[in-house]
Amino acid sequence: MIAAVQPQQLLIRQLFTAEFYSAVQSESSMRTQLHKEIFTPHLLIRALQDNADREVIFLPDGSSRTGREIADETSRYCQAFRAQGLNRASRIALLSGNRVEVIHVTDAALLEAMLITSLHPMGAVDDFAYVVEDANIDTIIFDPKFDHLVGELKQRCPQLKRVWSLGQSNSGENLLPFVSNHDAAPLIAPEVNGEDVYRLTYSGGTTGKPKGIEGSYRCFMTMTQIMMAEWEWPENTRQLLVSPLSHTGGTLFLPTLLAGGSMYVIPAFEPVKVMEMIQEHKINCMLMVPTMIYALMDHPRAPEFDLSSLETIIYGASPMSVPRLQEAIKKFGPIFFQFYGQSECPMTISVMRRSEHLVDDPKRLSSCGRPVPWIDVALLDHQGNPVPDGEPGEICTRGPLVMPGYYNKPDLTEEVFAHDWLHTGDIAIKDPDGFLRIVDRAKDMVITGGFNVFPREVEDVIATHPAVSAVSVFGTPDEKWGEAVTAAVALRPGMEASAEDISKLVRATKGPHQTPKIIHFVDAIPVTNLGKPDKKALRKQFSG
Template structure:
């Protein structure tokens, strides 16, 4: 193990110790890909790169597969159940199908997984619903927190808080955290879908999309964007890109370019921190 992650230390360690398997969160993978020294290292020992903890940009994932080969394996899960709810296996990473790379795979056989609506009913395939899990390997509850436990197990299922769609082949695509969904002018807008579109632009390294206060629409879509080294793009071009791909109500009303996006201790984009500066004096909860 290395004491802390940097792109250089990762590349040096893989080369020196002939590392065969590792675990990365997407932001780590992006910084490795963007490291100008990447081609100086022999990384041929790598056989498996496990990744998870946050959604990966399908465009950047394709870039990684083109660079390292079909060695990527995705886990999706949480501590309350057996850490793994769905997996996207190596052979299922099809670089000719970005929609497939945007998925978190298919449910594992040792838990019962369903997408439920607000009333606890299973949604029609293709429609968004909350990923819910039940089975003998799911936790019994939160220690000394009966109210939180009752809420988590509404309708007899453990609620993950993640909204997803299931395709015809049974692959789940997480469209966002339930609490991150933006309601703008009566439309439910899922930031993950916007982030995936922004990621297709060659100048974009990473993005985070949040809802900010808007007197007319309640919330408006704001994109925070990190550019690839040496690249540039106009905000209007990114707005138009999303509008063309997803429609006007998904298009960001504003774009902010930053050097980096704040991360949580787990390496996920910290959207609570991003929202806080806009909602500190407003009524929306930012947790």
């Protein structure tokens, strides 16, 4: 059952006790220490200390690690980084599947105040090369299963000074012997400023080029506080991780520790394996995107498994079909918790708690919840003025959760911070109870199965096919994926191309999640009065 502790009490107990300060700060008589700020490195050290003798993570190979083992190995990575010449000016890229070394690398970078960015395991070399060049990456650390991709990346990015693999590989030097050369040492939180940037998260943009979203110590400290205070964590949390540990999954590790829980990691989402893990380990908490929930609901073997231990299913990243959400609540019970956020304001702008999922109220179930009180949230018009309740306006936010800006993109930063607000690009309506319902997106991003797909990037690939005259990519409603990436393609006169030809081209260049699931061949792409492709007309035509 959920612990009977008020969120504010939980937060105070975890973050602001006198014992906490004494554990993470050295003794000093200097007045400058009296109001010294604490950030996620301090929380990490304290959480590992508090869970030193308890198994906190269970891995795909059947092994587990205690808090002390995580801390000791992370300290070896810190020392290895320093011994190999890395420092605060170093810039690291990580490409890995779900393995424990992901935690050690990301936490060591955090504790050494180095900048790190994660390359998505489902990405393509073109995307990786852009990130490496744009972020001035000098060190890449990778899982050997991506050896072939990193080999190509090395050829395209000669500025890489260090190419380290987490084991034997052909493309990089094995990092693990460097790590094992060191003895465990106490972890020490770095001296940092809240506005210092230690993480870049890359997301696409309206220009078709990814943007480096800066993550500061202040931003991620706030994110963790909000997750502890507002998310509904079961007592004795046993969380099954099915998302990439280098991305969303990694953000769950510290809150799980602070909640006194444990994390069970599997390589990837596979319905039968997930149900086996839930039944065997009495999993009571999971974060899933809607397509994963649908897959569990629809799997023919689902009745074979006891999933009754689940107390909280956390979902987000894309809209969930209202009929399917109603079906899920009836199947699993009132255990669904929704979060809404974006990389620029990570994880939690609003939440809809389990008790707020009213199964017989479709409008409520189509909501993304109510704003959390830790940041300012408003619905604004194009002039930056608040809109009346019941009228559509862009979700805008400001406060300590908001990113510092886009890396090396001052014009885009100024644009997204217009009127001194962060503009999310999502258009919503607020109901009388304060719940937000997203009705449209100001941008054309397609959210499919929890992945963000930016049409321009896909259009640019399809346009390289010699038979293609014009193309427009957009999202259409899909019961399984939330939205399906859909392409309307006009061919050159006298030339031919099949849907399979187009799909293969995109898959080879951008990866499977950006490949259109639906391709329509049309005589011409409709345009607006301004001569731009009329995506609204295309969505209307092909959404039936």
